[in-house]
Every structure is written in C-alpha cells, then in structure tokens.
Amino acid sequence: MTPAPAPAAARRAVVVDDEVALATLVGGYLERDGFAVTLCHDGAQAVDVVREVRPDVVVLDLGLPGVDGVEVCRRLRTFTDCYVVMLTARAEEVDTLIGLSVGADDYVTKPFSPRELMARVGVLLRRPRQSTAVPPAGPPPLQVGALRVDVGARETHLDGRRVELTRTEFDILAALASRPGVVLSRRALIDAVWGPGWVGDDHLVDVHVLHVRQKLGDTAKEQRFVRTVRGVGYRIGPGE
The missing domain is CATH 3.40.50.2300 (Response regulator)
Incomplete structure (x- = not known):
C-alpha cells in the first residue's frame, strides 16, 4: 500500500x-x-x-x-x-x-x-505525548529517595542519572509516585494510564511494573521504589 x-x-x-x-x-x-x-x-x-x-x-x-x-x-x-x-x-x-x-x-x-x-x-x-514545545508550568517533580519523577518534563532521574522509560512505564511510575502511601489496584492503574474505556487483561500492568523495576535496579525481592501489596496491587516505596 x-x-x-x-x-x-x-x-x-x-x-x-x-x-x-x-x-x-x-x-x-x-x-x-x-x-x-x-x-x-x-x-x-x-x-x-x-x-x-x-x-x-x-x-x-x-x-x-x-x-x-x-x-x-x-x-x-x-x-x-x-x-x-x-x-x-x-x-x-x-x-x-x-x-x-x-x-x-x-x-x-x-x-x-x-x-x-x-x-x-x-x-x-489520547495519552500525553512529549513535546519539543515549551510546556506550561507543571506540578513540582516527585521525589522518592534518590528517584526524581518530573511529570511536567516527563523525565525520570535516579541518583542524578536519567532513566529511560517508555511512555507507559513512565505513566505507571508517575501514577504511583503521585499517590504516596496509596495502594493502587491493577484496574486503578489501567484507568489512570490507559483510561477507563480500556478492555483487556489487567495483568498487563504486572509486565510494565517488572520492566520499571528492572530499569530502577530493583527486583521482586528488593522493592525500593515499586512495592507489591499482595492480593491488592502496587504502591510507591520509600526509595530505601
């Protein structure tokens, strides 16, 4: 074609x-x-x-x-x-x-x-896209220990080093970091990232969380930044 x-x-x-x-x-x-x-x-x-x-x-x-x-x-x-x-x-x-x-x-x-x-x-x-234009002033960056999540610039830094996340990975991390102490179910994360009209397998979230952890140097055992709450979902960790 x-x-x-x-x-x-x-x-x-x-x-x-x-x-x-x-x-x-x-x-x-x-x-x-x-x-x-x-x-x-x-x-x-x-x-x-x-x-x-x-x-x-x-x-x-x-x-x-x-x-x-x-x-x-x-x-x-x-x-x-x-x-x-x-x-x-x-x-x-x-x-x-x-x-x-x-x-x-x-x-x-x-x-x-x-x-x-x-x-x-x-x-x-329909999800936000990074732009080369100067963005309007956004919320202040989110800080989790040595992890900095800048929602306005859509950038993530760990110990001052930029972490390259895909758009989906960034959106999941930002959704968690913006709600410290709150456990988000898979469905809540899908609604926040893909939108409430999305239809599919909720375990899609697990795969993206796994990839975020890998890029932040975490494992399923050592969960400094994204913690699993068994049977419920995920929440942001303390970064330690």
Whole structure:
C-alpha cells in the first residue's frame, strides 16, 4: 500500500506483518482513521522503515520470520518511543510477557477485530505525548529517595542519572509516585494510564511494573521504589 501524500500534521503508522493480506487490512483501517500508513513485511527491514518514517504508532506482529517482533521492538526502543501494539497468534502468557518486557505498550491476540485494534490505538494516542514545545508550568517533580519523577518534563532521574522509560512505564511510575502511601489496584492503574474505556487483561500492568523495576535496579525481592501489596496491587516505596 502506497498512501497518497499526507499533510505534514497527519499521524503516521507502520504496520509490520508477514501476512500481506492482514497487514493491508489493518493499514486500510488506519488510513480511514486519518493515518499515513507504511506497510512492511520483514522484521529486519522494519527497523529501518520506522527510523525513516518516525511513526506515532507501530502495529507489530510477534511471529515474524527471521528477526521476530520481540527483537524488532527491542531495536526500536533504542531510538524511538513511538507506541507499539504487538500482534500475536499465540495466547500463551509467556509470549505476551516477553513482547511487553521489551517495550510494547499493548498487545492484541489473533484473530482480532480491526475495530478492537483501532480502539486500542486510539486509547494510546489520547495519552500525553512529549513535546519539543515549551510546556506550561507543571506540578513540582516527585521525589522518592534518590528517584526524581518530573511529570511536567516527563523525565525520570535516579541518583542524578536519567532513566529511560517508555511512555507507559513512565505513566505507571508517575501514577504511583503521585499517590504516596496509596495502594493502587491493577484496574486503578489501567484507568489512570490507559483510561477507563480500556478492555483487556489487567495483568498487563504486572509486565510494565517488572520492566520499571528492572530499569530502577530493583527486583521482586528488593522493592525500593515499586512495592507489591499482595492480593491488592502496587504502591510507591520509600526509595530505601
């Protein structure tokens, strides 16, 4: 699919799937929703395409031949924070966990309704995006021990060193840090980050929390910053 030239302000999407018919179908729905769409059917090529197109969202098949979706997503996260929605034909939780642990923002299991996929994309794009413009004065940065979460600048620093979080990871950490002492359930975090209209597996939150912990140097045993409250959810720790 070669879309007609789009206005400079048009949203851009890249669809990566080796099933040409499915990629074309998804691309058609995205185009009807106002996206300039680029299709790609090869994982290795997808990285170069995304680097060139600089999309707002990538719809990425997990089961690509050769360089699979997990590795593609891992490479994308070295240079872009665009939203990534992973498509998988395998419903086993391990596939979802692996895909999300490398920076995917959401996942959809095949077979799926294109309208469901578009609804997921719409939810992601309604979330705040980092801008190069000078932002209005925001709330003061949140401090948790040596961890500094600047919601206005959407930046996280630990011991003065910047921690690179995906948008979803940052939003979860900010939601917890802004409510010290409060335990947030998975559903409460989904409502705060994805919005109350989101439909899917609440355990999506667990994967993103795991990745946040890894980037902050925490483990499930040593929970300085994000603590699990068993059977309830998560709360921000004291940072010690």
